[in-house]
Amino acid sequence: MSKAKELIELLEQFDIKGDKNIKSIIANQLKEKADKNYDEEDINLLIDLYNELKITNEFKEGQVVKWKKGLKNKRLPNEEQPAIVVEILKEPIYSEFNSGTPYFREPLDLALGFIGGHNDFIIFHYDKRRFEPLKKE
Incomplete structure (x- = not known):
């Protein structure tokens, strides 16, 4: 998924009204994503992408x-x-x-x-x- 689509999805999850600062909302969401606990699926994706990079055409x-x-x-x-x-x-x-x-x-x-x-x-x-x-x- 593109970064723009991720950002749009993040913004759609919030009711941006009142005194909420959009930058702090985005920063908090990105921090939560960065603090994610990685599981077997993430590790398999990492290995798959590495293997795909090694394939040269x-x-x-x-x-x-x-x-x-x-x-x-x-x-x-x-x-x-x-x-x-x-x-x-x-x-x-x-x-x-x-x-x-x-x-x-x-x-x-x-x-x-x-x-x-x-x-x-x-x-x-x-x-x-x-x-x-x-x-x-």
């Missing part, structure tokens, strides 16, 4: 791909939005973000193009382990 230029379920770590493209392989880098580019971000030393080895906001063709670099071929049904 051999892509070719011009191939249409999408995010693997549960491995989307960038805002774009959207969850089910198709993207096209523009380039497969021989040597990955390692992002040099602050070590406190999920992008630190992420190997960017795939250039993908997709349709952006004003029907523009946009190209970004990604970690190819997070993508799979688009399956036609």
Whole structure:
């Protein structure tokens, strides 16, 4: 579920009237979620996503791909939005973000193009382990 959908669901659970501060309500809900006791289902999901990340597909230029379920770590493209392989880098580019971000030393080895906001063709670099071929049904 996207963070926006989670936030909307959280907000819908409360009657936001009077002197309630929306920021404190959200902060409390996020803290409760962070303090969650993890169970077997959470551990199995963690293992499943790790195993999915380890599976690498051999892509070719011009191939249409999408995010693997549960491995989307960038805002774009959207969850089910198709993207096209523009380039497969021989040597990955390692992002040099602050070590406190999920992008630190992420190997960017795939250039993908997709349709952006004003029907523009946009190209970004990604970690190819997070993508799979688009399956036609």
